[in-house]
Structures are given as structure tokens and as C-alpha cells.
Amino acid sequence: MQDKILEISHFSKSYSATKRAVDDLSLDVYAGDIYGFIGQNGAGKTTTLRAVTGVMDFSEGDIFICGKSVRRDPVACKSVTAYIPDNPDLYEFLTGIQYLNFMADVYGVSDADRKSRIGKYADMFRIGGDLGSLIGAYSHGMKQKLAVIGALLHEPKLFVLDEPFVGLDPEAAFKLKQVFKEMCGQGAAIFFSTHVLDVAEKLCNKIAIIKGGRLVASGNIDDVRGDESLESVFLEVVEQNEG
Template sequence: MLEISHFSHRFGQTLAVNDLSFTVPAGRIVGFIGHNGAGKTTTLRAAAGILPVDEGQIVVAGHDVTSDPLAAKRVSAFLPDNPDLYDFMSGLEYLNFIADLYRVSTERRRELVAHYASAYDILGDLGTSIGAYSHGMKQKLALVSAFVREPRLLMLDEPFVGLDPIAAHTLKGHLRTLCDSGGAVLFSTHILEVAQALCDDVVIIKRGRLVVAGPTATVIGDSSLEAVFLELQADPGAA
């Protein structure tokens, strides 16, 4: 579903991501792990078509993000770690706007909004201005807006930060449902317990380079993801 091949990106003189390659197969939830500044957000933003791909190639569901960005964006959804939304709209107006951009039919958007807004318990708040939402409510609205697009690939940057435990549990269920229906999920996180419990695969990067990628069970073996991660980050030979 997502193929990243030899991707590199620079911010001025700083090489943020260096020759990174990994894949996110259909039906898999992939955890994207690394320390602050490792290049996770840069990679996710490039895959979402928000940052240009300086070197290498990123392909979403067979569509090259650089040469065919609109086709790649139509089948994917990305949420940043702190999703700023249009404060001047109500929640419902925002969802309608997003559904318009992704050409979701009237009937389908009503079904999807009803389902996901109820699931995240914000249906009663959709008439309120987003400017009055708490951080968690904005996060929930952003998640609903992502699911309303019915993406085949969902890319999330720190999705569990700011969510209450019930919403976090609901999100885990929705991610699994998406993968069970043939989609794929790539999300970054610093909560290694969640990654270990939820992810089919993990990708660990360090200073913009791939350290290890593979099925979670294979990567951690008899240890824990936290132990493996700390060991890899401490190892000067890694990356």
C-alpha cells in the first residue's frame, strides 16, 4: 500500500531523512518509531504529499506521490500530531468541507459522519464552533474527518496524544477494521506499549536512517519493544 524507496529530504544543510526505504503492506498496522527529530514527521508529510520528495520515490497504492500526487492523495489520509483545524467553522461544516474535497456523496457522508462522530462521542458538538473545542475534541474531529474519506492508507502522526482512554480504544478498533478491509495504517508514536500491542510491523529509524523494520514479533523476539528500542538507540553502530 505504501512503498518508500531511498527517500531523502533536506532542510537547508540538515539531512533530515537519509536513504530511507520500507513498505507498509495492505492489511497491516505499522508503527513508526524513533526519537524526537529522527525524521518520522518528515517522512509522513512527504508520503502525504505535503513535503516534496527530494530524492527517492514514494508510492501510495500504485500512485507515485511526486508524479501523480492527486491520485495518491485520493486514497490516503494524513493527520499531523497537532491538527489545527478551521476555527471559524463548526465541526459539521468542517466535515462537510473535507467530504467535498474528497468528493464523498451526500448519502455516504451522512452515514459516515453519523457512524464515526457517534463512535468518538462528538455528534452533539458538531454544531459548535471548532474554536471552542478542546485539544482532544479537535483530535477526535480530525480523526472523523480522516475516516469520512474512506482512505485505503491512513497515516497518523502521534494519534493517541490528547485522546481520552475511550477514544484511544475506539481508534485502535477502527485502525484494525480498516486493515481487515484491505487498508493499511502507518502511525508514529512514542508510546511503545501501544505500538507493541497494536502493530503488526514496526519500523525504527535513527537520525533519518532505517535501523530495523519487520514484523513486531520478529523485531522484539523475547524482549519488549521498549528494550529493543533503547538498545538500538544506544548502539552507535545502528544507523
């Protein structure tokens, strides 16, 4: 049986008495899974991802990463997780290499490992020639690439990404998908949100559809879509739940 990397158990998040951003959401992500999380704008995807990564607090339900609770043992959970938000605002006053050193220091990556990994991923994403420049001088796509490299330095068990393909050039998007597959082959798991159903359909082995903060469908992608395309299923599910 595969290892359970992420377990979201009855997670709810309210910002006020009248607004429930996420309502009783439960799902499991196993080692080797590339799990797509899809939904309309404001459905609760980002709220869920932020709770998983410990960026946002919550009081209802629990989230476990490699068996440890995000609420009770956040540091242990964060040390095996990597997160990239939809718009990675990085420290613009640092150079690319300073940022990568910073991330490697914080995650306790050894000298030898950080050298080899920075070299490997900088070549892969063709960013080595700019790592000495200030991040403030980077384009959106370059920041995205740098954030990805920073997230990969400690070889996370769980990689959480919010709209990871927005802003990436086609080559970088292809390389990122390769990285996803490579990581999953090594026993890690990917949990990411996306609006691009095409990507989800081709890349993910599992998906979850969230609407109005509630999980309306989840599981193996073949089970969820059946004989239809993911786009038709998504539109159907969204319309079914209207009103």
C-alpha cells in the same frame, strides 16, 4: 499475496547542505498492516510522514501509494490517503459539521455516504452534540476526534497519523484502535508514528525504528523484538547507534 499500499523507496530529505533530516529510507506497507514508526524526537518521523502525504516536497527517492508516485501523481495519491498531524490545527472559523462537509466535498463523498459515516463516527467518538459549535470552541481532544472523523469519511486505503493517541481520552483511544483494526480488515493500511512503545507493541504487526534520519530496524514486530520487550530493543538500538 497482499497488495502493497505504500512503498517508500530510497527517500531522503535535506533542508540544507549540512542537514539531512532523512537519509535513504526504504520500507513497504501492505494492505492489512498496522505499521508503527518509532524514533526519538527529531529522528525524522514527521518529515517522512509529511512526505508520504504530499504535504512536503522532496527530491531524492520516491514514494508510491497504491502504485502511484507521490511526486508525479500527488492528487491521485492524496485521494486514497488520509493524514492527521500530531497537532491537528483545524479551521477554527468553521463549525464541526461544516468542516466535515468540507472534507466530504473535497474527497467527493456522496450525500448518503457522508450522512451515514458522519452519524456512525460522531456517535462512536461521542462528538455529535458538539458538531454545530465552532471548532475554535473545541478542546484538543475534540479537535483530534473531529480530524479523525474527517479523515475517515472517504474510506482511505492508507491512513497516516502522527502521534494519534496524544490528547485522546482513553475511550476515544480505544475506539480509534478499533477503527484501525476494522480498516485493516477491509484491506486498508495504517502507518503511524508514536512514542508510546506499549501501544506499538500491542497494536502493530510491523514496526520501523528510525534514528538520525536512518532506518535502523524494520519488519514484523516479532522478528524485530525477538524475546525482548520492544522498549529494550528500542533502547538497545538507539544506544548501539550512538556515536
